[in-house]
Amino acid sequence: MRDPHSFDIDYVAHLARLELTSQERERFSAQLGDILQHFAQLDEVDVSSVEPMAHAFPVENVFREDKSEPGLSPERALENTPRKRKNMVQVPKVVEG
Amino acid sequence: MPGEIYFKTLAQLQEALASKSISSVELTRDHLDRIQAVDGRIQAFNSWDEEDCLRQAEASDERRAAGRIKGPLDGIPVGVKDVIAVRDQPLTCSSRMLEHFVSPYDATVISRLKNAGAVLLGRLNMDEFAMGSSTENSAIKITFNPWDTSRVAGGSSGGSAAAVAAGELPVSLGSDTGGSIRQPASFCGVVGLKPTYGLVSRFGLVAFASSLDQIGPLTRTVGDAGRMLQVIAGHDPRDSTSIDTSPPDYSEGLAEKKGPWKLGVPQEYFAEGLDPEVKAAIEAAIDWYADRGCEIVEISLPHMHLAISVYYIIATAEASSNLARYDGVRYTHRSDRAGDVVDLYFKSRAEGFGEEVKRRIILGTYVLSSGYYDAYYLRAQKIRSLIRQDFTKAFAKVDGLLTPTSPFVSFKAGEKTRDPLAMYLSDIYTISANLAGIPGISLPCGFNSQGLPIGLQILGEPMEEANLLAIAHSFERAHDFTDRHPNPAPPD
Numbered sequence: 283m284r285d286p287h288s289f290d291i292d293y294v295a296h297l298a299r300l301e302l303t304s305q306e307r308e309r310f311s312a313q314l315g316d317i318l319q320h321f322a323q324l325d326e327v328d329v330s331s332v333e334p335m336a337h338a339f340p341v342e343n344v345f346r347e348d349k350s351e352p353g354l355s356p357e358r359a360l361e362n363t364p365r366k367r368k369n370m371v372q373v374p375k376v377v378e379g
Numbered sequence: 380m381p382g383e384i385y386f387k388t389l390a391q392l393q394e395a396l397a398s399k400s401i402s403s404v405e406l407t408r409d410h411l412d413r414i415q416a417v418d419g420r421i422q423a424f425n426s427w428d429e430e431d432c433l434r435q436a437e438a439s440d441e442r443r444a445a446g447r448i449k450g451p452l453d454g455i456p457v458g459v460k461d462v463i464a465v466r467d468q469p470l471t472c473s474s475r476m477l478e479h480f481v482s483p484y485d486a487t488v489i490s491r492l493k494n495a496g497a498v499l500l501g502r503l504n505m506d507e508f509a510m511g512s513s514t515e516n517s518a519i520k521i522t523f524n525p526w527d528t529s530r531v532a533g534g535s536s537g538g539s540a541a542a543v544a545a546g547e548l549p550v551s552l553g554s555d556t557g558g559s560i561r562q563p564a565s566f567c568g569v570v571g572l573k574p575t576y577g578l579v580s581r582f583g584l585v586a587f588a589s590s591l592d593q594i595g596p597l598t599r600t601v602g603d604a605g606r607m608l609q610v611i612a613g614h615d616p617r618d619s620t621s622i623d624t625s626p627p628d629y630s631e632g633l634a635e636k637k638g639p640w641k642l643g644v645p646q647e648y649f650a651e652g653l654d655p656e657v658k659a660a661i662e663a664a665i666d667w668y669a670d671r672g673c674e675i676v677e678i679s680l681p682h683m684h685l686a687i688s689v690y691y692i693i694a695t696a697e698a699s700s701n702l703a704r705y706d707g708v709r710y711t712h713r714s715d716r717a718g719d720v721v722d723l724y725f726k727s728r729a730e731g732f733g734e735e736v737k738r739r740i741i742l743g744t745y746v747l748s749s750g751y752y753d754a755y756y757l758r759a760q761k762i763r764s765l766i767r768q769d770f771t772k773a774f775a776k777v778d779g780l781l782t783p784t785s786p787f788v789s790f791k792a793g794e795k796t797r798d799p800l801a802m803y804l805s806d807i808y809t810i811s812a813n814l815a816g817i818p819g820i821s822l823p824c825g826f827n828s829q830g831l832p833i834g835l836q837i838l839g840e841p842m843e844e845a846n847l848l849a850i851a852h853s854f855e856r857a858h859d860f861t862d863r864h865p866n867p868a869p870p871d
Contacts, residue, residue, distance in 0.1 A: 289745070298699060298744040299706070299721075300737060301729035310741055316800050317742065321688045324758055327765070334760035335767060337590050337620065338576035338816020339841070344619040358483045362710035371709055373720045 289314055384409045385546025386864045389455065389603040392549055396443065396454045403443070403454030407436035407498055410456045414501075414547045417867045420528050422520045423542035425461045426469050427501030432456070435498040442496070452610060453496025458551035460539045461502040462509055463594065464583040465489050468499070472585050473517035474507045476705050476712050476731030486583020487618065488552060488594050488611045495610045503538030503551060507733045508702065509559055509587045511535050512805050515796055516735045523792065524566060525865040526831055530789040533563030539597045540567040545867050550598045550607055554584055556591045557690055558784075558809025561821035564597055565784035565834025568823045568863070570851075571597045572604040575841045576816035577622035579608075580615035588697035589620075591690075591813040600861055601822055601852040605629035608844060622842070629845050637849040642668055643678035643777035648808055654787040660825035660833040661783045664854060668781065671853070676777050680769040683811060685762050690810040691803055692746050692759035699743030705731060738799060767815040774840045779850050782808055784821040784834035808836060818844050820851050823860035832860075 291311045295302050302310070353359075356369045365372040384406065387395070395401045411429055418424050439454035448454075459465060462472050464482035466489075471477045485493065492499065506516035514522040514537025522537040524530040525545035532541040536553030540563035543551055553560040555573035564571025572595045579594045586592060596607035612626040644665060649658065669675045707713040707727025714726035732740070746755035773780060786807060795802045812819040817838055824835035835854070839847035855861060 291741070294741050294745045294748065297748060298740050299703075299724040299728060300732075300740060301725040302737070303729075306734070306737065310738055313738065313799055314742055314745070317691065317803075320800060321692065321755065324685060324688050324692075324755075324762060327682075327685065327758075327762055329758060329761040329765075332761040332764050334757055335764040336760060338767075338814075339620075339622065341577075341620055344616075346616060354483055361483055362480050364707070364711070364713035373708055374717060374723055376720045 289318065383546070385413050386599070387549065388599045389549050389606055390600070392455055393451065399443070403436040403439040403498060404433060406454065407432050407456050407500070410500065410548060417545050418547060420523065420867050421525055421541050421545050421547070422522050423503055423532070423538040423545065423547060424458075425471060425473065425502040425504050425519055425538070428468070432498055432500050439496055439498060448496060450495030450610070451606065452492060455497055455550070456500040456548055457492055457497040458500050458503050458539060458542050458548040459489070460505050460536050460551070460553045462505060462554055462585045463488060463552060465499055469502055470585070471502070471519065472508045473505050473519050474731065474733065474736070475518045478712060480710060484583065487580035487615045489583060491611050491613075500548060503536070503542055505538055506535035507736050508585070508698070509535040509554055509556055510698070510735050510739055512558070512562060512802055513790070513795065514538065514563070515792065516733060518733050521792060524789045525867045526568060527789070527829070528867060529791055530831070531566065531792050533566030533789060535559040535563075536571075536597065537563045540564050540569055540571065543567070543569045543597050543599060544865060546864065550596060550603060552594060552611070553597050554592055554594050555813065556587050556694060557813050558806045560595045560597060561784050561809050561819055561834070561836060562806065564821045565832065565836075566789040568832030568860070568865070569597055569599060570601055570604050570823070570861070571595065571821045572608060572844075573812060573819045574608060574612065574844060575622070575818045576813075577620050578612050578626065578842065578844070580613075580618040580621050582615055582617040586701040588694040589701065590697060591694060593813070601820070601848055601855045602630075602633050604820065605633060605848045624842070627845050629848055631845060633848065633852050638853055639672035639674070640778040640850055641674045641676060641776070642850070643676050643773055643780045645678045645680045645683065645773070645780055645782060647680050647683040648782040652786050652807070653783060656827040657783050657785070657787060657833050661781070661835060664824045664835045665781050667854065667857070678773045678777065678780065680773060680811070682762060682765045682769050686766055686811040686814060687804060687807060689759045689762050689766065690806070690814060691742070692755050693763065693814070695739045695743030696747050696756050697743070699740045699747065702736070702740055707731070735799070763814050766811055770811075770815045770817055770838075778839070778846060780838040782836045782838065784808060784836040788827050788831040788833060812838055817841055818847055820847055822851050822855055824854070824858075825860065826863070
C-alpha cells in the first residue's frame with residue numbers, strides 16, 4: 283500500500299492549502315521520496331501488540347469550572363488583523379451574488 | 380565589580396545586585412553595549428527595545444532601593460526565543476508569516492519571569508517556527524557561532540545559545556522539540572536544559588509539535604539552569620498537559636556531597652557517524668565519572684535507530700495541524716494577490732512560509748492523509764511507545780544516561796542546507812528524549828582541535844531534574860570548560 287513513487291505532490295499541497303511553484307513541486311517530490319524511503323524502516327517492527335502513544339504522560343481530560351474569566355477585548359484581539367471593519371475581520375467575497 | 384561583566388554567571392550577577400555593587404540599569408546598559416558591539420557579527424537578536432529595557436531596569440532598581448524586590452531574577456536581563464509571547468513585543472517565529480505580529484498577552488513562563496523581576500531584553504533568532512538544526516531556516520537572518528563566525532550556532536534555538544555564549548546575555552529561554560535547546564547549547568559551549576514534558580507550561584509558546592515541545596533555559600552553568608528552572612517550572616491550568624505537582628528545590632541537587640551514581644552508556648549512541656574527537660571527549664567524561672566512583676553500565680536502547688523516522692512523522696503531522704491556523708485571515712501575513720477567500724489561504728501560506736516549513740507541512744499532511752494514517756502516523760505512535768519502554772527499562776538500572784549531544788561539532792554555514800534528510804539525521808542523539816518525554820541537559824565537556832565546543836548530554840528520569848542537575852554539576856565544578864569564552868571579532 284505504501285509506494286513512495288506514488289507521492290502525489292499536487293494532491294497533498296491541495297489538502298494543505300499551500301500553493302507551490304513548479305520548482306518547489308519538483309524539489310519536494312524528490313526530497314520527500316527519499317525521506318519516505320527512510321521511513322520504510324518502520325515496517326520491520328512488529329507493533330501488533332503495542333498501544334500507540336499520543337503523549338509523553340497519559341493525562342486524563344482536564345476540566346475547569348464552567349465560569350467566565352476575563353479575556354482579551356475585541357480591540358486587543360484584533361490588533362494583528364490585516365484587514366478589519368468595526369471589530370470584524372474582513373475577507374474577500376466568499377459567495378457570488 | 381571586577382572582570383568582564385559579560386561573562387559573569389547568573390549567580391554572580393544576583394550577588395552583585397544584592398550587594399549593590401552594580402545596579403540593574405548598569406547591568407542592562409552593559410549588555411546593550413555588548414549587543415551593539417558584537418551582534419552585527421553574531422546576529423543572535425531579531426529585535427530589542429533599548430528604552431523599554433532601561434525602563435524595566437530602572438523599575439527594578441527602584442524596587443531594590445525600597446527593599447521590595449519581586450524575586451530571584453530582579454534586575455537580571457533575560458533574552459527570549461522569538462517563539463514565546465511577551466505582551467507588546469514582536470513575536471515573529473523568524474517567519475514572514477508573523478513579520479508584523481505583536482503579542483497581545485504574556486506566555487505563562489513570561490508572567491513567571493516578570494513576577495521574579497527579570498528585565499526582558501529582546502527577541503532571539505531561531506529556525507522558522509522552530510523547524511531546523513542550524514538557525515539557517517530563519518527568514519530574518521542567520522545566527523553565527525561566536526567561536527567561529529563562519530559556522531552555525533545550531534538550532535532551532537540558535538539565537539538563545541549564541542547570545543549567552545557571546546556575552547550578550549547571562550541567560551535566555553529556548554524551546555526544544557527534538558533537541559532545539561541542547562544541540563545549539565552544545566555547538567555554542569553553553570548549558571541547555573530540556574525539562575520533563577509537562578513540567579514547564581507551554582501556554583504562550585507558539586506550537587510546533589504539541590506532544591514534544593518544551594520550554595527550557597540556556598545558561599553559562601548548570602547551577603544557573605537550575606535557578607532558571609525554579610522560576611519557570613510549575614503547574615499551569617492554562618496548559619492541559621501541565622503536570623499538577625509542585626517542583627522541588629533544584630538548588631539542593633547542587634550540594635557538594637551527591638553521588639556516586641549508577642550511570643548508563645547506551646551503546647547505540649556510539650555507533651557509526653560519531654565524530655572521533657567528539658567520541659574521545661565523551662569517553663573522557665565517562666572515565667571521569669568512573670574515576671570518582673560512579674558505576675558505569677552499558678545499556679541498550681534497541682529502538683533508537685527508529686527514533687528519527689518516528690520523530691519526523693509525529694512532529695510533521697502535529698506541525699501540519701498546528702500551522703493550519705496561519706490562514707492569512709485573522710493575524711498573519713495576507714496576500715494581496717488573492718481572488719477569493721480560499722485562494723487567500725493558498726497564496727498567503729505560499730508567501731508567508733519558508734521552504735523548510737512548507738516541506739514539513741507537506742510531509743505532515745501526507746502522513747495524516749486518508750489511506751496513509753495507519754501506515755505512518757499510527758505506526759509511529761506505537762513505536763514511540765517502544766522507545767519510551769526502552770528508557771523505562773534503562774532507568775530501572777541506572778540514575779542517568781551519558782551520551783554525546785550531537786554527532787559532530789558546529790558545521791560551516793551552508794554545508795547541510797541542500798540535503799534535508801542529512802540535516803534531520805543530525806538530531807539523532809536528542810530527539811528520543813522528546814519522544815519519551817524525559818529531561819535532558821547538554822553541558823560543555825571539551826573542545827576539539829579547532830577550538831570548537833563539544834557537548835555532553837545527560838538524560839534522566841521524568842521529573843528527576845534535581846538529580847540530573849546534580850550529576851551535571853559534579854562534572855562541571857571539576858572542570859574549567861565553562862570558564863572559557865569566545866572572542867567574536869567585531870564586524871569588518
